[in-house]
Amino acid sequence: MAAVKDDVVLEDLLRIDGLIKVFDGSVRAVDNVSLTVAKGEIFALLGSSGCGKSTLLRMLAGFETPTAGRIYLSGKDITDLPPYQRPINMMFQSYALFPHLNVWDNVAFGLRRDGMPKDELAERVESMLKLVQLGKFAKRKPHQLSGGQQQRVALARSLAKRPKLLLLDEPLGALDKKLRESTQLELVNIIEQVGVTCVLVTHDQEEAMTMASRIAVMNEGYFLQIGTPDEIYETPNSRLVADFIGNVNIFEGEVVEDEADHVTVRCPECLHYVGHGITGTPGMAVGVALRPEKIHLSREQPDKPHNWCAGDVADIAYFGAHTTYHLTLVTGMTLKVQQPNLTRHSGQGLTWGDRIYAHWSQDAMVVLTQ
Amino acid sequence: MLARLISRFRSVFRGRNAVILVPMLWLFVLSAVPLLIVLNFSFSEMEIASVASIWKWADDALTIKINLGNYLYFGQDPLYFDTYLSSLKFAAITTLWCLALGYPFAYFMARAQAHLRPMLVMLVMLPFWTSFLLRIYAWKTLLVSNGLVNQLLMALGVIHTPLQMMNTPFSLTIGMVYAYLPFMILPLYANLVKLDVRLLEAAADLGASPWKTFWLITVPLSKRGIIAGSMLVFIPAVGEYVIPELLGGPDTLMIGRVLWDEFFSNNDWPMASAVTIVMILLILLPITIFNKYNAESKSEEQA
Amino acid sequence: MKSPFSKRLAVVLAAAVVTAGLASSAWADKEKVLNIYNWSDYIAPDTIANFEKETGIKVRYDNFDSNEILHAKLVAGQTGYDIVVPSSQWAKIQIQGGLLQKLDKSKLPNWKNLDPSLLTQLSKVDPGNQYLVDWLWGYTTVGINVDKVKAALGGMPMPDNAWELVFNPKYMAKLKSCGVSFLDSPSEILPAALHYLGKPPYSQNVADYNAAYNVLKPIRPYVTLFSSSGYINDMANGSICVALGWSGDINIARRRAIANKSGQNIEALVPKNGGLAFFDTMAIPVDAPHPENALMFINYILRPEVDASLTNTVFYANPNKASLKYVTPVVANNKTIFLSPEDQKKLVIPDAVNNDVRRVMTRLYTRFKTGV
Ligand SMILES: Nc1ncnc2c1ncn2[C@@H]1O[C@H](COP(=O)(O)OP(=O)(O)OP(=O)(O)O)[C@@H](O)[C@H]1O
Numbered sequence A: 001m002a003a004v005k006d007d008v009v010l011e012d013l014l015r016i017d018g019l020i021k022v023f024d025g026s027v028r029a030v031d032n033v034s035l036t037v038a039k040g041e042i043f044a045l046l047g048s049s050g051c052g053k054s055t056l057l058r059m060l061a062g063f064e065t066p067t068a069g070r071i072y073l074s075g076k077d078i079t080d081l082p083p084y085q086r087p088i089n090m091m092f093q094s095y096a097l098f099p100h101l102n103v104w105d106n107v108a109f110g111l112r113r114d115g116m117p118k119d120e121l122a123e124r125v126e127s128m129l130k131l132v133q134l135g136k137f138a139k140r141k142p143h144q145l146s147g148g149q150q151q152r153v154a155l156a157r158s159l160a161k162r163p164k165l166l167l168l169d170e171p172l173g174a175l176d177k178k179l180r181e182s183t184q185l186e187l188v189n190i191i192e193q194v195g196v197t198c199v200l201v202t203h204d205q206e207e208a209m210t211m212a213s214r215i216a217v218m219n220e221g222y223f224l225q226i227g228t229p230d231e232i233y234e235t236p237n238s239r240l241v242a243d244f245i246g247n248v249n250i251f252e253g254e255v256v257e258d259e260a261d262h263v264t265v266r267c268p269e270c271l272h273y274v275g276h277g278i279t280g281t282p283g284m285a286v287g288v289a290l291r292p293e294k295i296h297l298s299r300e301q302p303d304k305p306h307n308w309c310a311g312d313v314a315d316i317a318y319f320g321a322h323t324t325y326h327l328t329l330v331t332g333m334t335l336k337v338q339q340p341n342l343t344r345h346s347g348q349g350l351t352w353g354d355r356i357y358a359h360w361s362q363d364a365m366v367v368l369t370q
Numbered sequence B: 001m002l003a004r005l006i007s008r009f010r011s012v013f014r015g016r017n018a019v020i021l022v023p024m025l026w027l028f029v030l031s032a033v034p035l036l037i038v039l040n041f042s043f044s045e046m047e048i049a050s051v052a053s054i055w056k057w058a059d060d061a062l063t064i065k066i067n068l069g070n071y072l073y074f075g076q077d078p079l080y081f082d083t084y085l086s087s088l089k090f091a092a093i094t095t096l097w098c099l100a101l102g103y104p105f106a107y108f109m110a111r112a113q114a115h116l117r118p119m120l121v122m123l124v125m126l127p128f129w130t131s132f133l134l135r136i137y138a139w140k141t142l143l144v145s146n147g148l149v150n151q152l153l154m155a156l157g158v159i160h161t162p163l164q165m166m167n168t169p170f171s172l173t174i175g176m177v178y179a180y181l182p183f184m185i186l187p188l189y190a191n192l193v194k195l196d197v198r199l200l201e202a203a204a205d206l207g208a209s210p211w212k213t214f215w216l217i218t219v220p221l222s223k224r225g226i227i228a229g230s231m232l233v234f235i236p237a238v239g240e241y242v243i244p245e246l247l248g249g250p251d252t253l254m255i256g257r258v259l260w261d262e263f264f265s266n267n268d269w270p271m272a273s274a275v276t277i278v279m280i281l282l283i284l285l286p287i288t289i290f291n292k293y294n295a296e297s298k299s300e301e302q303a
Numbered sequence C: 001m002k003s004p005f006s007k008r009l010a011v012v013l014a015a016a017v018v019t020a021g022l023a024s025s026a027w028a029d030k031e032k033v034l035n036i037y038n039w040s041d042y043i044a045p046d047t048i049a050n051f052e053k054e055t056g057i058k059v060r061y062d063n064f065d066s067n068e069i070l071h072a073k074l075v076a077g078q079t080g081y082d083i084v085v086p087s088s089q090w091a092k093i094q095i096q097g098g099l100l101q102k103l104d105k106s107k108l109p110n111w112k113n114l115d116p117s118l119l120t121q122l123s124k125v126d127p128g129n130q131y132l133v134d135w136l137w138g139y140t141t142v143g144i145n146v147d148k149v150k151a152a153l154g155g156m157p158m159p160d161n162a163w164e165l166v167f168n169p170k171y172m173a174k175l176k177s178c179g180v181s182f183l184d185s186p187s188e189i190l191p192a193a194l195h196y197l198g199k200p201p202y203s204q205n206v207a208d209y210n211a212a213y214n215v216l217k218p219i220r221p222y223v224t225l226f227s228s229s230g231y232i233n234d235m236a237n238g239s240i241c242v243a244l245g246w247s248g249d250i251n252i253a254r255r256r257a258i259a260n261k262s263g264q265n266i267e268a269l270v271p272k273n274g275g276l277a278f279f280d281t282m283a284i285p286v287d288a289p290h291p292e293n294a295l296m297f298i299n300y301i302l303r304p305e306v307d308a309s310l311t312n313t314v315f316y317a318n319p320n321k322a323s324l325k326y327v328t329p330v331v332a333n334n335k336t337i338f339l340s341p342e343d344q345k346k347l348v349i350p351d352a353v354n355n356d357v358r359r360v361m362t363r364l365y366t367r368f369k370t371g372v
């Protein structure tokens, strides 16, 4: 969603150009990364632990100096600015609240550095505290607050200066699962209310999908794929992305037929007829990704030449809203299948060891060439 | 009745309490008892070659004769007030210099690479490996009029006649700061090394320059280290005897010398005890303030 | 009567060890051990060794450098020492306070060697000579570097009375340029000032001491060094030209200057109205663990040759009439060591002062030295 010339849809706020960070002469924590983030976007950096998310974020904040590459904010090169001169604020993973200052003074800290007049400052701090619903706690010290309250103080503090860009490093990482889910939406609400552009780091794909308008999936310092949440989920461009985002079954096979509107892929387990074209050639080795929730089960053998296979139930996991079955296929591959529990007894009476047929539609799959 | 008392006693000193009992007893024997003896002496009077007892047992009656004369004497001679004041002054000057020199020292030690830190701590403690007296004497040889410092300055042409450095407040301050600096550095270091760098980053992120960050974050958060270091320097410095005796001069009278005179020149143990008690009371004040701070900031640090 | 603080501290520490190690044990007297606590630099090199060889008694020899330290230890008790050497005026208080024990003279056959006139003088602090035996004696006086003083005074003639040199601002103002050293102790300076004033040096009257302070105050700016031991070297090498010091020390400085060929001509003066005598006396603490051995040692010291060797080493006179023929001629003929009968008669004999006076002395001395 980069800005399109002559068609001012969205204005670029942040542009990263070939950014590289090498630690200790050999660890390439961030490896030639380029990116643009539009104004008002919530952009998520998603990746497994150690892939370089924090390092990238810290370069944006100014805590790390890039080994190479430039960073532009509103078209201005800020690569060499020290952190305290960047119109960027960060909310730290551990919140990094100043333990010796109360909530009010924590929020006011940045404003005081700008020498904001007293009245305006008080007004701003009040409104920030109101925004995060902590008006009553202004006089408390951080250690007198719960984890969730601390998180909101940290948010208020990082928003108080009305930064052009807000950086969030694992903003909800320290909260328990339930609180995290409710806070995700609240956080998005607040960010949208303020209208700040936001780069968010997380290793939780659900969080990224819920909160972000676009996601960059990172691996070993570089971007695997950048796209909207549904793009990333429905059309992952590689095995790594498919694997990282949600649950997926990947069949390995080779292309037998490659047409403009469909491909056929032969795998040891079955023949796939995929309803979209790829850029490939017959004989090419590919993967076919199939999400567990897009598979149907039936006791009768389906009446079609492709997109089904037989298996034995090896495991049944009941999750309340849905049930996950693990089927062992003829080749020994395990196929994960997810079935919604639409009625109270929708388990079809399946039990361990039952022979069952899995089938899916031609739009359920994505062919992965890498 | 007795049985109840015993069981009561047992329940008080069971488990955790019993464990505390050992150091408590130790503290009592090693500091409370001597202090009580000194207190007892301070209410007494000197006879020809012994201290008169304030306790008298006669005709089945215990009479205690508390002589306040020693304490009242403080009011009669400005010597005591003046020397207490001058001791506090030199102790305060020493503490401030130690803080000014020790803080950057501790700061850079704490910011040094982790594998270098044990060695730096070692270097700070290195002087303790040689005799304290020797090290103070070494300063004497450096500072005398034909000493190394003067010779060097004269060789460089900075001065033409030797500077009078020995036996001045200058030489005393140098000696005191030198001797007490490690006691400032070590607690400060222990405190600063725990400082969360993310707080410094957060401050920078919010627009504070490194200088502002230092004053607004680092210093307040190392308050406990500053206070601990200052106490460790200030308290012994007030009663210091050896350094003023070796490096001080006529205008650096400190209470340690007065104490020595009371004890040895005047051979007046009760008066010496009274001087000591007043000194302890003077020192108790900063300790109390420290403890109050300590209790306050402890809960903060746990956050 | 000498030496700086470090020695003092070392002495205290050593003494503490001795005390801990030796504190009264029933069988101690059978031990072949003797613990002596004496002034530093106050003995001949072979004195101890010869005694040990002869008797098989192991001697532990510790030093102190002020009567105050010794007194404090005796008052605290359990020193572990068998022989201590207080100055006579301090010994007087110690006798009164019951800190010393009487000597068994039947064990001291050499007692006969003692000079009767000295015994008479000591009997003023020790009636009947029951507790004390003189070790050596000397006097507090003024020592000068003859040439430097002459030069510093310019045309001014030397005063008639040597005390004038150190107590009259007229002279002191000139002498400051070549360096003036005072003994660092109230019990040395104040009696000297009183004596200069013509008042009783060991006065029990506080008003006298205030008068003495008024003498001291104006000369304070001219005193360049307070020292009870370092001044020997400073005199010998010429960095001070006048010392209010001890006769023997000044003679040691003189000998050192001659030995080093430093060209400094040092002389102890005998003031016209007399120096302030001191008698350092051997005594046995009341709780001494080995009093028998102590008596043996005292008797040994009283041998003419042994006493003579002390005098030959440290330039202080001994109380032993019979020793004179063993004293080297240079020392024997030095009229500042063995005073002429007239000078000896003018010597001021020390006496103890009461606690109140001691306090006043300390206080005035502190004010003199520091201005506080
Ligand atoms: N200061 C540093 N010195 C050396 N190597 C570093 C430094 N900081 C990070 N690294 C390395 O760079 C790589 C990326 O680290 P980074 O902290 O950016 O990971 P991350 O994606 O944030 O991981 P996580 O999700 O666990 O926080 C890691 O291999 C890490 O060991």
Ligand SMILES: [Mg+2]
Pocket: A053, A054, A055
């Ligand atoms: Mg991270």
